[in-house]
Amino acid sequence: MNFLGIYYYWVFAILLMVGFYAVIAKLNLIKKLIGLSLFQAAVFLLYITVGKVEGGTAPIFASAAGERLFSNPLPQVLILTAIVVGISTTALGLGIIVRIKEEYGTIEEQEIQEIDRQ
Template sequence: MTFQFIVQNINYIGSSFLFVIGLYTVLTHPNLIKKIIGINIMETSVFLLFVSIGFIQGGQAPILNLDGTPAVYVNPLPSALILTGIVVAVSITVYGLSMIIKIYDAYGTIELDEIMQIRSEEAHD
């Protein structure tokens, strides 16, 4: 892997790295709030990937030139999808945090291993 390859693909490498960090957080931490943070990190990495895919070197906003000169335009679809994705991500985060509040009210903890232990004790009683 050469330095030039890394520089040209830094957005894709960074996006992959962020996704792995988020996945690691979700899989290894028993705290439910940390799991929500991990999901947010993974969502952010997907947003970075889509924005990187839509980027065109030397491109400009897709507004027609009235003087008739040809121009290279940036695809506006990834940006529109990202705006929608951000709204969905915030909604998922809010819903997840509200469910964590309900879980805390029911079990008195937000640690997943403690919740599973409480549930298994309730099942044996």
């Protein structure tokens, strides 16, 4: 049980790594952005994992739920906000990418820098 629990944290760490790596090492701007969302998704996972209570249920009082143990609502609230922030960043980033493509004709970082150097 304990191992399985730790597994969540590790997956978080590895996801973080994969996303972060894509952000730093990739040259394609869209790929960077996708990496960034992976990176953020990892953090979402961390928070939600933290909020889970064993044997608990979603923190919504309902007749079906009765008097059961509830999971922690706070991380969920935080992540709701964070998801929204994430999509906003993505949208803005995509907007910038579209403009870059129009101005430069490419979305590869290296090629853009070459064009600028000329």
